[in-house]
Amino acid sequence: MKIKILPASVIDKIAAGEVLQRPASAVKELVENSIDADAKRIEISFEAGGKTITVSDDGSGMSEEEVKLAVKRHATSKIATDEDIDKIKTMGFRGEALASIAAVSRFSLKTKREGYEAIELKLSGGKSAQLLPAARARGTTVTIKDIFYNTPARKKFLKTDATERKHIIRSVELAALSHPEISFSLKEKGNILFDLPPDSLKERTGNIIGKNLSRKLLGIEFKNPYIQLSGYISPPEVSFLNKNRIYFFVNRRPVFSPLLMHATGRGYLQFIPPNKNPACVININIKPEFVDVNVHPAKKEVRFVNQQGVHQILSKVITSKLQDVPGVFEVEEAPAKKKKSRPKPSYSKNSGSMPSQNRIAEPRQKYIDSIDLSRARKFTFTPPSTPENKDSSHDDKDKIIPFFQWKNKYVVGHDSKGIVIIDQHTAWERINYEKLKKEASSRKAAAQGLLIPEVVEYERSRAGILSRHAGVLAQYGLIIEDFGPGAFKITAVPASTAKTLRGEEAADMVESIISLIEKTGKGPLKEELMDEILKLIACRSSIMAGDSLSMDEMRKMTANLN
Ligand code: ADP
Ligand code: MG
Numbered sequence: 001m002k003i004k005i006l007p008a009s010v011i012d013k014i015a016a017g018e019v020l021q022r023p024a025s026a027v028k029e030l031v032e033n034s035i036d037a038d039a040k041r042i043e044i045s046f047e048a049g050g051k052t053i054t055v056s057d058d059g060s061g062m063s064e065e066e067v068k069l070a071v072k073r074h075a076t077s078k079i080a081t082d083e084d085i086d087k088i089k090t091m092g093f094r095g096e097a098l099a100s101i102a103a104v105s106r107f108s109l110k111t112k113r114e115g116y117e118a119i120e121l122k123l124s125g126g127k128s129a130q131l132l133p134a135a136r137a138r139g140t141t142v143t144i145k146d147i148f149y150n151t152p153a154r155k156k157f158l159k160t161d162a163t164e165r166k167h168i169i170r171s172v173e174l175a176a177l178s179h180p181e182i183s184f185s186l187k188e189k190g191n192i193l194f195d196l197p198p199d200s201l202k203e204r205t206g207n208i209i210g211k212n213l214s215r216k217l218l219g220i221e222f223k224n225p226y227i228q229l230s231g232y233i234s235p236p237e238v239s240f241l242n243k244n245r246i247y248f249f250v251n252r253r254p255v256f257s258p259l260l261m262h263a264t265g266r267g268y269l270q271f272i273p274p275n276k277n278p279a280c281v282i283n284i285n286i287k288p289e290f291v292d293v294n295v296h297p298a299k300k301e302v303r304f305v306n307q308q309g310v311h312q313i314l315s316k317v318i319t320s321k322l323q324d325v326p327g328v329f330e331v332e333e334a335p336a337k338k339k340k341s342r343p344k345p346s347y348s349k350n351s352g353s354m355p356s357q358n359r360i361a362e363p364r365q366k367y368i369d370s371i372d373l374s375r376a377r378k379f380t381f382t383p384p385s386t387p388e389n390k391d392s393s394h395d396d397k398d399k400i401i402p403f404f405q406w407k408n409k410y411v412v413g414h415d416s417k418g419i420v421i422i423d424q425h426t427a428w429e430r431i432n433y434e435k436l437k438k439e440a441s442s443r444k445a446a447a448q449g450l451l452i453p454e455v456v457e458y459e460r461s462r463a464g465i466l467s468r469h470a471g472v473l474a475q476y477g478l479i480i481e482d483f484g485p486g487a488f489k490i491t492a493v494p495a496s497t498a499k500t501l502r503g504e505e506a507a508d509m510v511e512s513i514i515s516l517i518e519k520t521g522k523g524p525l526k527e528e529l530m531d532e533i534l535k536l537i538a539c540r541s542s543i544m545a546g547d548s549l550s551m552d553e554m555r556k557m558t559a560n561l562n
Contacts, residue, residue: 012103023050024167030055032091049161180204245279267318445477448495454503497541
């Protein structure tokens with residue numbers, strides 16, 4: 001057989017296959033280029049699951065000479081010698097991304113460098129280059145259309161637009177989380193998905209994973225001469241079904257790392273239930289010579305010189321932070337006394353169920369002797385079964401006036417008989433449950449549209465369950481629409497509950513509802529199951545233990561109980 005050197009166009013396509021698995025990879029590479037170009041603001045927009053993508057920045061821009069080189073393979077301004085590979089500080093260094101993207105799409109790059117004319121370079125499948133004059137301010141805009149149009153095999157592997165969309169959003173979120181000082185905006189078909197100003201990591205985290213959650217996150221910090229670790233982790237009482245809220249960055253590069261994932265799991269071992277996952281944003285800074293970022297074509301994986309050491313440090317830093325979190329039952333100690341024993345997380349005390357009000361008295365009796373607990377009213381979550389016994393425990397005169405919130409978990413107040421201690425989560429759960437039940441029976445559930453409808457996908461059997469029962473869920477204000485095969489769009493969530501859910505929280509809830517229904521087999525939903533679903537919605541849409549409440553919010557709660 002005759003051996004031939006492959007033509008450049010074929011090599012480019014092969015290389016493209018390695019760097020670009022899907023449209024989101026193109027977004028990642030283009031955004032990283034903008035970051036490397038010192039952009040202060042990066043605007044990303046996409047359509048049709050990423051078949052069209054535009055990334056625009058206000059970075060350095062390029063001269064005509066630079067542009068011509070930029071789209072050639074192994075053309076990079078970021079490293080020059082082989083020694084440089086061992087101390088990479090930029091996001092890019094392989095000089096492959098632009099060439100690869102241009103090889104498999106209809107590509108346009110408009111750019112202007114200070115002191116040079118703005119120009120546009122157009123390519124189609126990496127060929128028929130056209131260089132045109134352009135008009136724009138300093139910076140670069142890359143537009144790619146019809147990605148993978150000339151690599152049909154790759155195109156076939158693309159998932160539904162809904163899935164590709166998720167990957168795109170995720171890759172921009174990763175870039176935004178690792179570079180909070182840069183302003184990012186993301187648009188889909190002209191609709192703004194987010195538009196973030198330059199921020200601190202804490203604020204940026206709030207914008208990406210939700211303000212409610214980010215308020216509860218705990219800061220972590222560790223430093224030795226080799227490695228520096230910082231970021232935010234969720235406290236023991238907050239955990240999730242999936243790993244979507246776990247983010248790792250090594251030298252500001254988002255990485256997928258089984259090692260770091262395992263270390264995190266180890267760190268949380270005694271603090272959250274085994275089937276649950278935390279939320280965390282973890283930044284590892286390590287001298288470039290102690291980490292290899294060149295083990296994966298898309299630079300998604302890293303290898304540490306001392307894998308074991310990094311694992312140990314991360315899990316220990318997490319565990320020691322979680323041990324410092326005051327337990328549910330801990331009361332501020334007198335300043336003279338030092339903390340001796342570490343409080344246990346609330347979940348291990350009562351296996352995941354919410355602490356009920358009457359438990360408060362036991363462990364720390366001496367601190368609260370002055371409160372007459374025999375008079376405390378119990379608000380445990382036992383939904384009334386008949387209309388008669390509803391509200392029979394208190395009449396109109398017997399209003400609860402809140403005093404203060406205790407440990408972000410209990411509302412302490414009084415009524416005509418004395419002191420009342422209310423578990424805020426359980427109380428809201430009951431209030432929500434009763435409201436939803438009433439609304440559902442009158443078929444007037446209030447729904448609140450989501451700003452960004454959450455798209456979820458399930459395999460056939462689970463998708464079938466959701467299709468069959470979406471109508472029932474709509475009675476509670478949870479509106480779910482079909483969105484292509486196996487895909488659904490959650491467009492609205494219950495509005496009359498204590499907390500309006502975010503898209504991801506709603507998706508988590510829908511997943512739990514499907515699991516509930518799945519367990520009980522086929523056929524129409526029985527009444528008990530409907531009730532279970534209602535309780536689940538009531539629980540997830542509640543103020544959580546750990547949420548701090550303003551006086552107004554406490555009043556709103558007690559008013560609902562009165
Ligand atoms: P790499 O990022 O690995 O160097 P790329 O193919 O992604 O390789 O980019 C090639 C070169 O093009 C970069 O080294 C950089 O000099 C230039 N470049 C790419 N995108 C931009 C941009 N948005 N702004 C300025 N220069 C850019
Ligand atoms: Mg690059």
